[in-house]
Amino acid sequence: MAIDNDKIIDDVTQSEYKYGFYTDVETEMIPKGLNEETVRRISKLKNEPEWMLEFRLDAYKKFKAMKCPNWAHLKIPEIDFNEIIFYAAPKTKPTLDSLDEVDPALLETFNKLGIPLEEQKIFAGVAVDAVMDSVSVKTTFKTALAEKGIIFSSFSEAVQHHPDLVKKYLGTVVPSHDNYFAALNSAVFSDGSFVYIPKGVRCPMELSTYFRINAANTGQFERTLIVADDDSYVSYLEGCTAPMRDENQLHAAIVEIITENRAEVKYSTVQNWYPGDKEGKGGIFNFVTKRGICRGESSKISWTQVETGSAITWKYPSCVLMGDNSVGEFYSVAVTNNHQQADTGSKMIHLGKNTKSLIISKGISAGKSQNSYRGLVKVIKRAENTRNFSQCDSLLLGDKCGAHTFPYIDIQNDSSVVEHEATTSKIGEDQLFYCNQRGMDTETAVGLIVNGYAREVLNKLPMEFAVEAQKLLQVSLEGSVG
Amino acid sequence: MLQIKNLHASIDGKDILKGINLTVNAGEVHAIMGPNGSGKSTLSAVLAGNEAFKVTEGEVHYFGKDLLEMSAENRSREGIFLSFQYPIEIPGVSMVNFMKTAVNEHRKYKGLDPIAASDFLKLMRDKKELVGIDSQLTNRSVNEGFSGGEKKKNEIFQMAMLEPILAILDETDSGLDIDALRVVANGVNKLKTKDNAAIVITHYQRLLDYIVPDFVHVLSQGKIIKTGGKELALELEEKGYDWLK
Ligand SMILES: Nc1ncnc2c1ncn2[C@@H]1O[C@H](COP(=O)(O)OP(=O)(O)OP(=O)(O)O)[C@@H](O)[C@H]1O
Ligand SMILES: [Mg+2]
Numbered sequence A: 001m002a003i004d005n006d007k008i009i010d011d012v013t014q015s016e017y018k019y020g021f022y023t024d025v026e027t028e029m030i031p032k033g034l035n036e037e038t039v040r041r042i043s044k045l046k047n048e049p050e051w052m053l054e055f056r057l058d059a060y061k062k063f064k065a066m067k068c069p070n071w072a073h074l075k076i077p078e079i080d081f082n083e084i085i086f087y088a089a090p091k092t093k094p095t096l097d098s099l100d101e102v103d104p105a106l107l108e109t110f111n112k113l114g115i116p117l118e119e120q121k122i123f124a125g126v127a128v129d130a131v132m133d134s135v136s137v138k139t140t141f142k143t144a145l146a147e148k149g150i151i152f153s154s155f156s157e158a159v160q161h162h163p164d165l166v167k168k169y170l171g172t173v174v175p176s177h178d179n180y181f182a183a184l185n186s187a188v189f190s191d192g193s194f195v196y197i198p199k200g201v202r203c204p205m206e207l208s209t210y211f212r213i214n215a216a217n218t219g220q221f222e223r224t225l226i227v228a229d230d231d232s233y234v235s236y237l238e239g240c241t242a243p244m245r246d247e248n249q250l251h252a253a254i255v256e257i258i259t260e261n262r263a264e265v266k267y268s269t270v271q272n273w274y275p276g277d278k279e280g281k282g283g284i285f286n287f288v289t290k291r292g293i294c295r296g297e298s299s300k301i302s303w304t305q306v307e308t309g310s311a312i313t314w315k316y317p318s319c320v321l322m323g324d325n326s327v328g329e330f331y332s333v334a335v336t337n338n339h340q341q342a343d344t345g346s347k348m349i350h351l352g353k354n355t356k357s358l359i360i361s362k363g364i365s366a367g368k369s370q371n372s373y374r375g376l377v378k379v380i381k382r383a384e385n386t387r388n389f390s391q392c393d394s395l396l397l398g399d400k401c402g403a404h405t406f407p408y409i410d411i412q413n414d415s416s417v418v419e420h421e422a423t424t425s426k427i428g429e430d431q432l433f434y435c436n437q438r439g440m441d442t443e444t445a446v447g448l449i450v451n452g453y454a455r456e457v458l459n460k461l462p463m464e465f466a467v468e469a470q471k472l473l474q475v476s477l478e479g480s481v482g
Numbered sequence B: 001m002l003q004i005k006n007l008h009a010s011i012d013g014k015d016i017l018k019g020i021n022l023t024v025n026a027g028e029v030h031a032i033m034g035p036n037g038s039g040k041s042t043l044s045a046v047l048a049g050n051e052a053f054k055v056t057e058g059e060v061h062y063f064g065k066d067l068l069e070m071s072a073e074n075r076s077r078e079g080i081f082l083s084f085q086y087p088i089e090i091p092g093v094s095m096v097n098f099m100k101t102a103v104n105e106h107r108k109y110k111g112l113d114p115i116a117a118s119d120f121l122k123l124m125r126d127k128k129e130l131v132g133i134d135s136q137l138t139n140r141s142v143n144e145g146f147s148g149g150e151k152k153k154n155e156i157f158q159m160a161m162l163e164p165i166l167a168i169l170d171e172t173d174s175g176l177d178i179d180a181l182r183v184v185a186n187g188v189n190k191l192k193t194k195d196n197a198a199i200v201i202t203h204y205q206r207l208l209d210y211i212v213p214d215f216v217h218v219l220s221q222g223k224i225i226k227t228g229g230k231e232l233a234l235e236l237e238e239k240g241y242d243w244l245k
Helices: A006-011 A036-045 A050-064 A104-112 A142-146 A155-161 A163-169 A180-188 A429-437 A442-453 A463-476 B040-048 B072-077 B095-109 B117-131 B135-139 B148-162 B178-191 B205-210 B231-239
Strands: A027-029 A088-090 A126-132 A135-139 A151-154 A191-197 A206-212 A222-228 A233-241 A248-259 A264-271 A283-294 A300-307 A312-315 A318-321 A327-336 A341-344 A347-350 A356-365 A370-379 A387-396 A402-411 A417-426 B002-011 B014-024 B029-033 B054-062 B080-083 B090-094 B166-170 B197-201 B215-220 B223-228
Touching (some): A036 A180, A126 A151, A142 A151, A151 A155, A155 A163, A155 A191, A155 A222, A163 A191, A180 A248, A180 A283, A191 A206, A191 A233, A222 A233, A248 A264, A264 A283, A264 A463, A283 A300, A283 A327, A318 A327, A327 A341, A327 A370, A327 A463, A356 A370, A356 A402, A356 A442, A370 A417, A387 A402, A387 A442, A429 A442, A442 A463, A442 B090, B002 B040, B014 B040, B014 B054, B014 B223, B029 B231, B040 B072, B040 B166, B072 B080, B072 B095, B080 B148, B090 B095, B095 B135, B095 B148, B117 B178, B135 B148, B148 B178, B178 B205, B205 B231, B215 B231, B223 B231
Parallel strands (some): A126 A206, A222 A248, A248 A283, A283 A312, A300 A327, A312 A341, A341 A370, A347 A370, A356 A387, A370 A402, A387 A417, B029 B197, B080 B166
Antiparallel strands (some): B002 B054, B215 B223
16 A cells, blocks of 8 residues: 655644644633542533442542552653643533534634544544543534444443443443553543444444543543444544643543454554653643453454654553454554653453464654553463464664663463564664655655654554554654754 | 865775866766775765765865755755665665655755656656666565665666766666666666766676766776776776786
8 A cells, every 4th residue: 555655745844743722712621639529520510320420439439549650661740630620621502413513613623633523524434523621522423323323422422322331331341440540530531432333233434533632731531432242343543632731731541442252343543642842841641541352252453553642651552352263453653752751562461262462563762752662462371372473663763762672471371372573773874865865855764764664553544544644753753863 | 067176085084085086077978997995886975975974185066066065865956866886775665655755855946846646657657667677666665675686777767767967876787687787778878868977887898888988987995097988998897907006
């Protein structure tokens, strides 16, 4: 697949973060700070049933007993939860069945981000759930999807309209006590997306959620739950941006995926939260728990991520391969520049027989950034004839950045084959000179070489987003060489 | 178009070029021959702007401009093309992407809009035919897994795409089979006009049967020790370099 490059080269003239603007909309907020009252207030604002409030309160209790994890190769400043606003919602009319009812300022915002919410203007074949701060603003193509029995809605709506499904699956993959940030999210999450693909249905379009942080001093805590019933298929994409601010903002999300027998979910992320400025001021702290469980036999979950944003990224999309013959995949490109820090990777937990997993990770570090791959491959005794292959490559630009690899392997049976390969390379002077000699300046050359390096992963993205991701890689590395 | 005066260059403190003088005019073909390690590739790298080499003395003018002041990419955009002795592999970058980027950078420098996709594909097709390169090669990553000969053909293909004013061909003939040599030489000849020029570095007089030089220079230990007409190449083929010392 040849991806059109000239559009990319054209667009990459401005090196600033393009999505750093702020939309002036009337916003409803709750007072800052975190306590039981905050949790109750959020639940009340969302008009939630009692069981949902119970879930939150239970999570909050667990959160209070936990500590911020310090095992990652990250310098995490103390986060003051009393300075964060846990719920901020652009004021809109209560029902959003028609676009006419969406605030024009919000439509404009998403237009500017390249995510038009008018159905006829969207990339053919992509349905979008647009989330701004704590609430979903609009979900497109809902009716068209409903005809096939597919549920694609904001999380809040799902709680109201499909409580049985939400109750059945919520927290079954990432329990609220899973980790510090998961507990926090479970207590205060405000919105997100819910997807249910019924038995035997192949979702006819890409589903996507676009997360936007807008308001200042807020945290974003969204939750995504995707359930693929027997013999179904869906491809899902998540994108995110935030305004440029000097203060750090917290993003702590949870994504849960469940695949039943022979179902397949492909989950792609293009993460472009504001990374902070060149001196390391500002930027999003991105602490995300993403996990899928292949419950059914021969089911498959595939994660693809392109991580270019955030001041700190802490994220390990994982697969629990429970069903026999199930397959887990993780494809990742993580770019860090200036003072960014990323500690990211995957966990593949083999519980079923003949399960297979693949990890392809490409780290690219520039500036004074730190980029770590951390991964676990675990095979239990009963999981006979399992296979894993992991390839972790690091590319360094300059000599002030760091690349680290932390692979953990825990194999409890003899019939499993687990392979791990790792390489570290520097971008070659000879490659740069070759490109220079053909008329490219060094910045363009770096973009080209890096995109080539990440090709294997970029090719896994849906076409429209591959082009976007390619541009992003180039933009994020501007000013990193020469 | 090109005047090289008393050019000295070194790498890691080691002097390699020790006073090169050479003038190239429009319409001319200059052949440079000389023993291994005499500095031929170094000269071409310095002319192309490879900063790994340090110019310690001398000057180079290109259409009256100080060439040594120009960045490598601007030299390319101003029409200097180097066919590498050892072309570089760039994994994952398709030839199409690579060439389109290069062509558009050249166009931007001239104040032109990026080339339209259909025009670009036509250009690729025409130039592939001109230099007789296998169509499949341009669907692959830049030089990745190309055979030695394929890499050389690919260099000439790129040259055809960029239509340089001054082409420097560093041992483009080595590694080519006899048919490929003829095809590549024909390609070079077709690109030749009265307004451009070529510096052809080679060890073999055979190439010069096809690309007929106006001058043949012998480079030895960082200096041009002899200059003659095309018959000098035949003489070198017969006698080697020892008699010149
Ligand atoms: N990067 C480098 N580091 C150290 N020495 C170098 C480097 N590049 C070239 N040299 C040395 O400079 C001298 C000239 O090399 P150059 O490649 O210019 O020779 P050449 O005339 O092109 O030879 P050949 O016919 O074998 O291609 C050689 O002695 C070589 O070892
Ligand atoms: Mg040489």
